[in-house]
Amino acid sequence: MARREDGRFLTGQGSYVDDYRPARLLYAAFLRSPHAHARVVRIDASAALTLPGVAAVLTGEDLARSAKPVRAASKTPAVKVTSFPPLALGKVRHVGEAVVMVAAESRYVAEDAVERILVEYEPIPVVTDMEGALRPESPLLHDEAGTNLLVSREFARGDVDEALAGAALVVRERFRFHRHTPVCMENRGCLAEYATGSGTLTLRSSAQCPGLVRDVLSDLLDMPEHRIRVIAADVGGGFGAKASLYPEEIATCVMARRLGRPVKWIGDRREDLLATTHAWDEIVEAELGVDRDGAIVGLRAQVTADVGAYSIYPWTAAIEPVQTISFLPGPYRVPTYRGRTRGVATCKAPLGPYRGVGRPPAVFVIEGLMDRAARQLGLDPTEIRLRNFVRDEEFPYKSPSGIVWDRSSFTASLLRACEALDYAAVRAEQARARAAGRWLGVGVASYVELTGIGSAIPVSPGMPIATGTEAATIRFDPAGKVTAVFGVASHGQGLETTLAQIVADEVGVPIDDVRVIHGDTEVSPYGTGTYASRSLVLAGGAAILAGRAVREKMLVIAGHLLEADPADVVMTDGRWAVRGMLDRSVAAREIARAAYTGARRLPTGLEPGLEATRFYDPYYGTASNATHVAVVELDRETCAVKPLRYVVVEDCGRMVNPLIVDGQVHGGVAQGLGAALLEEIVYDDQGQLLSGTLMDYVVPSACEVPWMEVHHLETPSPVALGGFRGMGEGGTIGAPAAIANAVADALVPLGIEIAELPVTPDRLFRLIEHARARG
Amino acid sequence: MVTVRLNVNGVAHEGRCEPRKLLADFIREDLGLTGTHVGCEHGICGACTIMFNGEAARSCIMLAVQADGAELMTVEGLMRDGKLHPLQEAFREHHGLQCGFCTPGMLITALDLLRTNPSPTDREIREGISAVLCRCTGYQGIVNAVRAAAPTLVAGR
Structure with missing residues (x-):
């Protein structure tokens, strides 16, 4: 069935935040920090205030008189609680942090005014390397925390040290999943109107979570919730990027309440790349032990996440690192496990949720280890997975991190994917290609994810709000x-x-x-x-x-x-x-x-x-699973990776609208493919963002995305009403691992493993040159 | 302030704006045609694409004054007699849009492609629409929609 919302989108009648233009509207612009770490010594906005058309200027100190600082509280001692002032207070902690807000008669004038504001900064040493930030001599981002280690947690089951010591084979790797960002095509924006007569505040925002924003604004602005209305009408993509509370939302409300006039802020792409939450950015050191037959005996891992400068509300800095370590065991029987995770503050934009949250890196790691083990044991990658999947008769199965998988289709999804691909024929073609000197590879990735989470499990550990209903x-x-x-x-x-x-x-x-x-x-x-x-x-x-x-x-x-x-x-x-x-x-x-x-x-x-x-309230929530298979060919001249085929067999339970399910998978895979091959947020060692335009942060165009073959299994969820399982993120969870495994498979003749994503042509070139030099 | 006279979707408009005003902002703010979206303001994402004297162009990297005397078509000009354009119909039928933000630029770009290449191959469709970034669909629904609309557009000529 075609979608009912399409009529307005196709005719230009969508109603995104920037499409609203109430009478007496003021336009906001933010002065943002050019320094990654600096004390704010003095702000002089006098020249801005004399510019015709400028209504007001707001600094961090002004704002602090009207709103509480944001503190993403946590019920667990594993998370250090730190403040996130909407406008810098005392010091800035990343390039692009909002320092001063201007409201003026047009965005043009507001930007003119921003240029006239003088801010005196006193730079302090910068830390951009997450492991360096843990050293005692490292500059400290948050004095109140006393450390840059904002998150620290461990999961364990059984004696993994003994299991690995007795394993027939242990494969180990240091994986690096670099920093990414969601890039919604609509930049973030908001419009606040305060009705002085009735004492009501209306915020239109490009938000995924209007209810969540309303609740927290009530606290921060000290207004009852029933006097705050948050509207997220049409929103141009979210992917997790718009799921958190943002400084600009608070500042815009404060400005509108102060002036009694509507105030609108629409971020531009530069602001989006600088100050929308980034994603993933993890180092995972992991060891997988298997017996002679390839059966897993133990998994030991340490995750280190660069959570950036601030712990975001409401998810806190824990969301990414804890999710990664929670989902690392994948859809497999893992009898012994120890996963440690750390979230480390550095002078970069805050880390937040992005499609898959923690699971794209987790699946990259466990599926990479499975392939390494298979290669060393001479097993086909599909065979080692089939030997280790939680079997159909073992559901519900409690994973080593405590997550319970309800009845899923791990084995069926892999078998169906092989059938859809004609796996044997593709392997035969690969053998011919290899004989001809071509680099053709096949990559498999299976995963399971927790979806539709109810009240029993916080979406992020220790988070301050309830999300189960x-x-x-x-x-x-x-x-x-x-x-x-x-x-x-x-x-x-x-x-x-x-x-x-x-x-x-x-x-x-x-x-x-x-x-x-x-x-x-x-x-x-x-x-x-x-x-x-x-x-x-x-x-x-x-x-x-x-x-x-x-x-x-x-x-x-x-x-x-x-x-x-x-x-x-x-x-x-x-x-x-x-x-x-x-x-x-x-x-x-x-x-x-x-x-x-x-x-x-x-x-x-x-x-x-x-x-x-x-x-x-679905209480525990349910599980969704899939198998992705990618076939890629590497260009020997340019080291570009070209996906030739891409097969997904996913199980989201009962499908309400197959067209929409397909669309979610397609979009998710495209983002995962971008993450694996093209996209990377790059900072230099002084914390300057080098990927500040869409020329530098490369989002896949239609030419880079392959045709995707999507197949469905419909195992109704035994626990969720209607038999539904959530499926908004899966495409992005499976794709990076499938692509990475396919690239590694293509390079088996050179003995190259892929431990770093994105695997860009320059990285591949270096890996290949290094392997050749090694002989 | 300068005067800009132009024709948009068959209607003559006259407006006054600063010489530095972007065409995209002029279309959205001064003409009130908010169907044209602004996604990057540096000419990469293509959300702001409009027809400019019959050819696709990015309105975020042009000034309004450059459009003085020009004929423009925006997404609002696609419907005829209250009915969706065949390309719009195809986008709906083939799920060629999700959040809708890139859709106006994508429709105009696809229309420009089919104007210059009435029966493109899938490869040519992908190259043609690569001027517009979509973060939701993975482009598959869009490719399907453009392929399906092509013969209808040829027949309608």
Whole structure:
């Protein structure tokens, strides 16, 4: 089914933040730090304030008088809590950090004003290397923490040291997954309006989580939540980048409240690359022990993540490093495990969630180790995986980090992927290519991810907010049309279509009679938003519950109208009929009209109206899994990697809309491929961002992305309502590992392993030259 | 301030702006046509692509004054008689969009491709649309949509 939101997007009628232009609007611009680490000695904005058209200037000290500093609190001692002032207070900790905000009659004037502000900085030594930042002599980012080690945690099962000592083979590697950034095509932006008469604040923001932003603004601005409305109308991509609270949102609200005028800030791409959260950036040292048959006996690993300058709200600096170590064992039986993880502060933009969170590096590592072990044992990469997958009869299976995998299709997904690819034929082709001197490789990656997480597990460990529930309100109007309101917020996922499909099924109306409203805290039931592959599971589950409640009432009213026992009323072909007497029926619209007509048309004692709000908590959440297979060829002249085929077999449980599922996989794989081959955030050793444009940070174009063959298994989730499993992130989780393994497979004749991503042509060239020199 | 006279989607407009005003900002702010999006302001992402005297051009790296006397078409000009353009229909049918942000630039770019190459191969479609970055779709739905729309556009000529 084609999407219902497309009509407005195709005709230029989307409503993104920057499309709003209320009367008396002021435009904001930020002066951002040119230094990676410096004390702010003095700010002189007098020349800016005299510029015609400038309304106000806000510094960190001004702002601190109107808003509390952001502190991503944590319930676990594993995380050191540090402040993140919306505008620098006392010192700056990364290039691009917001220091002063200007509001003016146009963005042009606001930028002129920024140029006239003088800030005197006193540079202090910079630290950009995460391992160097752990040394005692390293410059300290946060005095209050007393260390740059903001996160430290360990998971263990069994005696891994003994297991590895007794293993037939131990493979080890130091993996490096470099820094990336999500690059939503719409840069971040927000528009705040404060109504002085009513004391209400409205923030339109390019946010994934309007509910979460509303809650925290209430605390920071000391305003009751019911006087704050956060609207995320159309949002041009999120991918996790827009799931956190941002300094600009707070500063814009403060400025609007101060001036009593609407204030809008729309970031440009430079600001996006400098100050939107970055991702992944980890060193993983890992050892995998296997027995003679390739069965895993133990896994030992240490993750070190460069979390950048600040711990972000609400996820904290723990989200990436802890997620990586939690998911490292993958879909395998790992009898002994010790995973240590560290999150280290450096003078770079903060690390935040990006599609996959922790799992793209985790899967790169475990799948890389599996291939290394297979090569040394002379096993095919598919064989070693099949020998180690959690078997179908072993579900539910508790992983060494404590995550429980419900019934999944690890083995089936791999077998189906091999069949779809014609694995044997591809291997035969590879042998011929190799004989002809071509570098052709096949890479396999299997993974499992936790999705639709309920209240039992925090999305990020120790985080200060609860994220385990979502709600749906389903309301019939007297004309029989349905409005369904959700606290989640769509930013490309097509939730206006999929949630409408679920609602339409539950209450028995055509989908065109259902309108989905989302992303507006004023009209929705309580919720946080869309992130962590949760929306179809949580909001879809809530829709099912609310739909059932409405349907039950409809049966009662229909029974009354039809003079039949409600137990004998059935819903069929869009009408509500007496079982066995289908000519005695009423339409949904007649039931709805009766519901609002009052006692004359309703059974005695039945409350008028036809609507229900229900909350859903999937408690543990569910699992989604997939196998990706990539076939690549390396250009011997340019060292460019060309993907020739790409097969995905994914299992997201019951599919509501296969077209949308395919689209999510395609987009996810393209991002994973970019991460593996092209994209890298690069800082120099003074913390200057060298990849500050889209010429330098290379997002794949249509020419770099291969045709993708996507196949589906539909193992209904045994634990989530509706059998849904979340699937927004999987493509990006599997692709880096599949590509890396394919490149390594192509280079087997040279004995090259891929331990660093992205594997750019210059890195490959060096690896190849080095291998040749080695002979 | 300078005066800019131009024709957008068949309608004559006159506006006054600073000489430094970007064409994209002029279209969005002065003409109120917010369908044209700004994604990078350095000519890479292509979200701001419009038809400029019949050819695709990036409105974020042009000044409004450069468009004085020009004929422009933006995404708002694609529909005819209240009906979607066949390319828009194809994008909808083949899931050629997700968040919708690159879509206006992508549609205009694809239209320009099909104007110069009415029956492109998949490779040519990919090269043609590589002027616009999309972060959501992995381009597969877009390639499918452009391929499907091509014969309809030829037939409609």
